[in-house]
Amino acid sequence: MNTKYVITIxxxxxxVCAIVAITYTPVEIVSLNGAGASFPFPLLSSIITKYxxxxxxxxxxxxxxxxxxxISALTDKTVDFAGSDASLSISExxxxxxxxxxxxxIGSIAIAYNVEGLSSGLKLTGQVVADIxxxxxxxxxxxxxxxxxxxxILHSATINVIRRSDSSGTTYIFTGYxxxxxxxxxxxxxxxxxxxxPVGIGASGNQGSAQTISxxxxxxxxxxxxxxxxxxMTFAAVQNPSGNFILPSLDSTTVAAQAxxxxxxxxxxxxxxxxxxxxxxxxxxxxxxxxxxxxxxxELNVIDEMTQARATExxxxxxxxxxxxxxxxxxxxxxxLPSNVVDINSATIxxxxxxxQQVLT
Amino acid sequence: xxxxxxKVFKVLVAVIAASALAILIITGxxxxxxxMPVLQKFGLNFFxxxxxxxxxxxxxxxxxxxxxxxxxxxxxxLLIGVPLSLGxxxxxVEMAPRSLRVPISYLVELLAAVPSVIYGLWGLFVFRGxxxxxxxxxxxxxxxxxxxxxxxxxxxxxxxxxxxxxxMIIPTVASISKEVISSVPNSIRxxxxxxGATKWEVIKRWVISYGRSGIFGAVILGLGRAVGETMAxxxxxxxxxxxxxxxxxxxxxxxxxxxxxxxxxxxASSPFAYSAYIGAGLALLFMSLIINVxxxxxxxxxxxxxxxxxx
Numbered sequence: 001m002n003t004k005y006v007i008t009i010x011x012x013x014x015x016v017c018a019i020v021a022i023t024y025t026p027v028e029i030v031s032l033n034g035a036g037a038s039f040p041f042p043l044l045s046s047i048i049t050k051y052x053x054x055x056x057x058x059x060x061x062x063x064x065x066x067x068x069x070x071i072s073a074l075t076d077k078t079v080d081f082a083g084s085d086a087s088l089s090i091s092e093x094x095x096x097x098x099x100x101x102x103x104x105x106i107g108s109i110a111i112a113y114n115v116e117g118l119s120s121g122l123k124l125t126g127q128v129v130a131d132i133x134x135x136x137x138x139x140x141x142x143x144x145x146x147x148x149x150x151x152x153i154l155h156s157a158t159i160n161v162i163r164r165s166d167s168s169g170t171t172y173i174f175t176g177y178x179x180x181x182x183x184x185x186x187x188x189x190x191x192x193x194x195x196x197x198p199v200g201i202g203a204s205g206n207q208g209s210a211q212t213i214s215x216x217x218x219x220x221x222x223x224x225x226x227x228x229x230x231x232x233m234t235f236a237a238v239q240n241p242s243g244n245f246i247l248p249s250l251d252s253t254t255v256a257a258q259a260x261x262x263x264x265x266x267x268x269x270x271x272x273x274x275x276x277x278x279x280x281x282x283x284x285x286x287x288x289x290x291x292x293x294x295x296x297x298x299e300l301n302v303i304d305e306m307t308q309a310r311a312t313e314x315x316x317x318x319x320x321x322x323x324x325x326x327x328x329x330x331x332x333x334x335x336x337l338p339s340n341v342v343d344i345n346s347a348t349i350x351x352x353x354x355x356x357q358q359v360l361t
Numbered sequence: 362x363x364x365x366x367x368k369v370f371k372v373l374v375a376v377i378a379a380s381a382l383a384i385l386i387i388t389g390x391x392x393x394x395x396x397m398p399v400l401q402k403f404g405l406n407f408f409x410x411x412x413x414x415x416x417x418x419x420x421x422x423x424x425x426x427x428x429x430x431x432x433x434x435x436x437x438x439l440l441i442g443v444p445l446s447l448g449x450x451x452x453x454v455e456m457a458p459r460s461l462r463v464p465i466s467y468l469v470e471l472l473a474a475v476p477s478v479i480y481g482l483w484g485l486f487v488f489r490g491x492x493x494x495x496x497x498x499x500x501x502x503x504x505x506x507x508x509x510x511x512x513x514x515x516x517x518x519x520x521x522x523x524x525x526x527x528x529m530i531i532p533t534v535a536s537i538s539k540e541v542i543s544s545v546p547n548s549i550r551x552x553x554x555x556x557g558a559t560k561w562e563v564i565k566r567w568v569i570s571y572g573r574s575g576i577f578g579a580v581i582l583g584l585g586r587a588v589g590e591t592m593a594x595x596x597x598x599x600x601x602x603x604x605x606x607x608x609x610x611x612x613x614x615x616x617x618x619x620x621x622x623x624x625x626x627x628x629a630s631s632p633f634a635y636s637a638y639i640g641a642g643l644a645l646l647f648m649s650l651i652i653n654v655x656x657x658x659x660x661x662x663x664x665x666x667x668x669x670x671x672x
Contacts, residue, residue: 065627065628068628069627069628157513160513165600165624166625167415167628189416190416190418191416192415192416192630193628193630194415194416194625194630195414195415195419196412196415196419196602196603198603198605200614201515201614202599202600202602202614202616202624215486215489215490216516
């Protein structure tokens, strides 16, 4: 009885295996690996999902480990592409020469707040925001805030400043804006992915910041626009160089990138460290904006595991991200690239080579 | 044959025992080597400086606020947690009927099995609101003139972090204290009752006194958990840095050594900044060693008992 039982089971197992073996036709899976900025991750993952629908033999992994980690991985050549919210600094490009910058989306940083009875649209200037984050303005009814918002009733509550505790591209763009707005901020704190914060509660990640602002009364903080929109936060209108108070939106973000790009951007293989979308020269542009980049080597054979097939798929994917992929941006609350930036990206992607041969055909 | 077996066993056990020491030495060595760059640059100022700036070109690292923050949160944890734990232990051994004793001690031990991230999440979404509304706001309203209670209570601060640590050390301290108290011989209790002592006097003068070294050992184990606890603290302490992290008020955001490492080391901006986080680990290791050795010293010299951490 028992032996029969075992034999039956073994027989079934063999038959199942045989069926699987006969019907299985191996497909050559090409897998591409990327790592870096967490900010564009929701957009990238929806682009990757869509791309794999029509290219099922390609497997693309993107690890949102942070801009800094992405650049290190690209420098060590352990990934095929990296994502970063900050362009390569001079010293970083020396360690990773011939890296192309491909702006793939535009980040916009909302000054979000949680004050009872205060809806979106509180007017703030860069100087006031800098003073709040430097601890110089500590009350919500400070004359500097009241002067900008004569129609709003402000309470004497203490401002709870919420900022990022981790190293982040969002912080890099935000502190860059504060440095431009306030000389005191520039001298005492400066611009970096992680700075010496004079005041505030630290929260980890955009998600963590958004959660902490929402759960802390009388708080103010900065979060990536997509997170602010998706979690229904209230956020401030910030004064741009034309003197207009602009609410962050996908449109006012794209406009900023367009205005800067129309003055000329570097080619993909040039140095992008001077590119700055902050305080763009357009009356309707939101001032706290920055590119998020994908980065790849211009000559792909520097990566050990690179093959012609992988190089082709990588370039096809990058092409998809900056063209068709941009149509997906609005669904996930990301700003799409203006056409003049797409043109620069097209030229950049065409310049990618493998063993000296242009990859894109 | 038997003789060889004993010998092999003896050597084997000796090797295992030695490996405990070896792991400590290797950890200390690795942390020392890793933190060399920052120690060479700042020397002792690394431990007594107050600034922490990982920004390129402005790099300066000092650990004092986080060392003090670690002491502050652990201190609060002991102040709240130890009396509660002793209460639980005394109730279970001396007063609880047998039918309550087993389920309650089982529940207390179950608390130790809750992962710290769960304490952190619960702390963030539930406990924090409770602390702000019912504890911190009233204290700050009536006692706000005392410096350690000054500032606007926001719930993400040293006090909340210390309170959650208190809850986390209760299972350790309570269950060991319970074992210690129940190992006090009944003859001691009977003797005390026979000379007319009340229950309170028996517990205070004889039971606690007899078991004090063991209870002290339980407290030290709890302290060890409080000093090193990372996840829940990182989620609740507010992660302040530099001057703003100095624990001047219980209601201000602070930072401990372990939460500093947890929130910064993964994306340290440069190898130099990385070595500063390793250095924070070295400081944490030293602190734990000093606390344990100090506790041992207190136990042998002040309480005049001999033996290891737990008797």
